[in-house]
Amino acid sequence: MEKMIIVGTGCAGLTAAVYAARANFAPLVLEGHEPGGQLSTTTLVENFPGFPQGIEGPELIMGMKAQAERFGARFEYATVTEFEPAGGHVRLKLDDKWVETETLVIASGASAKWLGLPREKELVGHGLTSCATCDGAFYRNVPVCVVGGGDSACEEATFLTRFASKVYLIHRRDSLRASKIMAERAINHPKVEMVWNSAPVEYLTDTEGEMRGVVLQDTVTGEKRELEVKCVFVAIGHTPNTGPFKGKLDMDADGYLLQRQGTHTNIPGVFAAGDVADRTYRQAITAAGQGCAAALDAERYMSHHG
Ligand code: NAP
Numbered sequence: 001m002e003k004m005i006i007v008g009t010g011c012a013g014l015t016a017a018v019y020a021a022r023a024n025f026a027p028l029v030l031e032g033h034e035p036g037g038q039l040s041t042t043t044l045v046e047n048f049p050g051f052p053q054g055i056e057g058p059e060l061i062m063g064m065k066a067q068a069e070r071f072g073a074r075f076e077y078a079t080v081t082e083f084e085p086a087g088g089h090v091r092l093k094l095d096d097k098w099v100e101t102e103t104l105v106i107a108s109g110a111s112a113k114w115l116g117l118p119r120e121k122e123l124v125g126h127g128l129t130s131c132a133t134c135d136g137a138f139y140r141n142v143p144v145c146v147v148g149g150g151d152s153a154c155e156e157a158t159f160l161t162r163f164a165s166k167v168y169l170i171h172r173r174d175s176l177r178a179s180k181i182m183a184e185r186a187i188n189h190p191k192v193e194m195v196w197n198s199a200p201v202e203y204l205t206d207t208e209g210e211m212r213g214v215v216l217q218d219t220v221t222g223e224k225r226e227l228e229v230k231c232v233f234v235a236i237g238h239t240p241n242t243g244p245f246k247g248k249l250d251m252d253a254d255g256y257l258l259q260r261q262g263t264h265t266n267i268p269g270v271f272a273a274g275d276v277a278d279r280t281y282r283q284a285i286t287a288a289g290q291g292c293a294a295a296l297d298a299e300r301y302m303s304h305h306g
Helices: 011-022 037-041 057-070 132-138 151-160 180-187 284-304
Strands: 002-007 028-031 074-077 080-086 089-094 097-106 110-112 143-147 166-170 192-195 198-205 211-218 224-228 231-234 238-240 270-272
Touching (some): 011 028, 011 037, 011 097, 037 057, 097 284, 132 151, 132 231, 151 166, 211 231, 270 284
Parallel strands (some): 002 097, 028 074, 097 270, 143 166, 166 192
Antiparallel strands (some): 080 089, 089 097, 198 211, 211 224
8 A cells, every 4th residue: 555646747746746755655656658747848947936047847857856756756657547446545557557545646737639630640750749849850941830829839939940941830810829928939030930810621741641731721711721841730738637537536627637625636535736637827836836735735634544
């Protein structure tokens, strides 16, 4: 029986791990499909307090992990496939084995959304991606596009100007959702061309199955046109990773876990922190704050329950 299992190694999970480890719980921390969460695929983080010059996302994550390990957190690569409450504690199926824990902190984050166009799955890795940091350098001196209008889309478009000959930023409306500073940085970059009121409706491939462009539809007039690009970077937001908890933990219509008091879920001993439960702020620092709160809530729960 584990005292505490933490699902996820993004900002929320790792902060929970630092707090729980320092409280001598030696938490078992599960790294799933995307170790390090969204920060591990971002570039410079300029708004995490304490780093006046900014800090690279992966560096921030590695520092948090080292800090948690220093105090006794244990890390394991495993994915939760099933979850069941079991009379005062919780059972989790990790790939092919079951484990039991007194408390569970779910900090499994959120994963990139896709456009839902035909052949999307097979094109990932052949000119379709959701991660500019991972794949941008493969597309040097060729035109690429980013789809989306939020901070992610602007950040990716600006980042891609380091490599691409041109970056089209395709947005379905005529104004960006992104914060002013990120929007201006993208819009004012000479390599970025805004494509307003447009949505990709088809991916175009060459004879070798590699991306050669997209068919864009004007969201106002309905007109269609082709845009030649070698890679499409989709940056249209995220979906919370709550699959194994469906039907057992309370969540909203989009699958975000619902917190009751503090980080408590509807099942005693189970806590939620970070993007998996936060559709409002979704920042590294708010996720870290929630991770801290969840570890403290779990610690108090254990002392109240002997
Ligand atoms: P977001 O803010 O939810 O923006 C998603 C964008 O994609 C919106 O512009 C949306 O259009 C568009 N979109 C959604 N579904 C679409 C579809 N099916 N087809 C075409 N377009 C679609 O997501 P995000 O940009 O990933 O940002 C998430 C959070 O992380 C935000 O709080 C953001 O501030 C934060 N963030 C911060 C930084 C930073 O500070 N360094 C970097 C990245 C993200 P509409 O506008 O029309 O809805």
